[in-house]
Structure formats: C-alpha cells, structure tokens
Amino acid sequence: VLVSEMQAGWYRYISEWRLHANGTIRPRFGFAGTENPCTCNLHTHHVYWRLDFDIRTPDHNVVEEFNDPPIVAGSNWHTKQFEIQRPRDAGDKRKWRVRNMVTGEGYTIVPGPHDGSPTPYGAGDLWVLRYHAGEIDDGQDFTTDPNLSRAHLERFMSPRESVTDTDVVIWYAGHYVHDAGPEVGNWVGPELVPLNW
Numbered sequence: 001v002l003v004s005e006m007q008a009g010w011y012r013y014i015s016e017w018r019l020h021a022n023g024t025i026r027p028r029f030g031f032a033g034t035e036n037p038c039t040c041n042l043h044t045h046h047v048y049w050r051l052d053f054d055i056r057t058p059d060h061n062v063v064e065e066f067n068d069p070p071i072v073a074g075s076n077w078h079t080k081q082f083e084i085q086r087p088r089d090a091g092d093k094r095k096w097r098v099r100n101m102v103t104g105e106g107y108t109i110v111p112g113p114h115d116g117s118p119t120p121y122g123a124g125d126l127w128v129l130r131y132h133a134g135e136i137d138d139g140q141d142f143t144t145d146p147n148l149s150r151a152h153l154e155r156f157m158s159p160r161e162s163v164t165d166t167d168v169v170i171w172y173a174g175h176y177v178h179d180a181g182p183e184v185g186n187w188v189g190p191e192l193v194p195l196n197w
Contacts, residue, residue, distance in 0.1 A: 010036040011045075023194035025107075030187045031176045044177050046122040047188060048151055050136065051170040053107055055100040058167040062101050063128045067092040080128045081164055083157040088115060088125045096126065097195060101165055106195040109172060115188045116175030123151040124173060131167035132156070 006013040014030035029047040055061055063080045069092070072078040077097075080086075088094055088111045099106030109126075118124050129135065138152040153171055174188030 010034045023197055025192040026189065027192070028112075028187050028189040029174060029176075031178055032186060033178065042177065042179050044116070044119050044122060044175055046118075046151065047174045047176075048153075049172045049174075049189075051098075051109070051172060051192075052131065053098045053170070054167065055098060055106050056103050057100070058131065060101045060165055061168045062099055062164050063168055063170065064097050064099060066095045066097070079164060081162065083130060083160045083163055084128050085124045085154065085157070086126045086128065087118075096128075096170070098168060098170060099195065104196045108193040108195050109170065110191040110193060112174065112187075112189050112191065114174075114176070114186075115190065116177060118173065118175055121146060121150045122173065122175050123153065126173070127153050127156070127171040128163050129153075129156050129169045129171065130161040130163050131169050135169070 002017040002019070004015045006015070010033050012032045012034070016028040016030070018026040018028070020026070027049055031045045053061065064077045065080060065086065066076050067089070068076050070076050070078075071092070086094075086096075090111070095108060095110045097106050097108040115125075135156050138155060140148055140152060143149050151173070172190055176186060176188050178186075
C-alpha cells in the first residue's frame with residue numbers, strides 16, 4: 001500500500017495505491033475537509049488518473065469496451081478505433097480493457113461503485129488517447145477562472161488519432177459529491193484487474 005496525504009486550504013485528500021499479489025491494482029482517492037463555512041456548501045470534487053499501461057511493450061496495445069447488452073452487434077466487447085471520451089454506464093455494466101494484440105495479456109478497468117458522475121466542470125469519465133510524451137496534464141497553470149481550470153483533456157484529441165495496435169493512454173476520472181453531512185463513500189477509484197497473465 002502506497003499512501004500520500006495532501007492539504008489544500010480547508011480540504012484534505014488521500015491518494016492510495018493498493019498493489020495485490022495477484023496483479024490487481026486499486027488506485028483510490030479520498031476526500032475530506034475541515035469545518036468551515038465554505039466546505040459546508042454542496043460541491044463536487046474530481047480526480048483524474050493517467051494510466052499508461054504499456055502491456056509487455058508500448059506498441060501493439062488496443063483498448064476494448066464491454067457493454068451488456070452489446071452496443072455493437074455480435075459481441076459484448078468491441079475495439080475503440082480512434083481517440084474518444086466515454087461515459088461510465090452502470091446500466092450497461094460498462095468496463096474497459098487494455099490488451100497487447102500479440103500476447104493477449106492485458107488489464108481490465110472496472111469502475112468503482114462510488115466513482116460518481118461528471119458535472120459540466122468535471123468534464124468526463126474516461127478518455128482513450130494515443131500516447132504523446134508531452135500529454136501528462138492539460139497545460140493549464142493555476143487560475144481562479146472555472147472555465148480555464150476545468151480539465152481540458154479534449155485538447156489531446158485534436159485531431160483524433162488511431163488507438164489500435166499502438167501506444168495508448170487511458171485517463172480515468174472519479175467524481176465525489178462533498179456534502180457537510182455524514183461522509184459515505186468518500187473514496188473513489190477503479191479496480192485494475194490483470195487479464196491472461
């Protein structure tokens with residue numbers, strides 16, 4: 001278990017990575033705050049994980065999406081051909097996997113039960129992107145303008161590039177509604193499950 005604790009003004013955050021012997025990885029992010037008139041207003045926190053799997057090699061990776069019922073005829077799994085932003089959909093049991101097309105090994109990304117829903121500020125749930133060395137954040141320095149400070153990951157999809165048989169990156173977001181009431185489910189994060197190792 002790797003844990004980091006952070007403080008930002010009245011807020012307290014915990015970043016946690018649980019690495020299991022069977023290869024499962026559980027990234028988690030926890031939200032809390034001190035008693036303050038500003039923290040008692042209902043608001044939503046957002047966290048983004050940049051997941052660069054490189055299954056066996058950086059090349060030959062592909063991203064597939066699961067839906068039940070299927071949204072592509074004939075299979076619950078289908079390949080994402082181009083860079084795309086995708087919402088979580090619990091009703092369709094949506095999940096994703098990154099797989100090496102040569103070896104078949106991979107990781108399945110299973111959304112967490114408390115990962116919430118995006119807001120206009122929160123931007124989205126998951127992005128499938130082609131790897132580029134400089135795309136580690138959206139490039140926006142500090143600002144108090146909400147239109148500028150929101151995650152602008154769509155910048156990485158212009159122009160949209162192929163994400164099959166190449167080096168891919170997944171951005172996964174969790175959203176937590178912070179209420180002054182009892183803290184329930186204030187941890188968000190997916191489960192990363194090994195496939196064919």
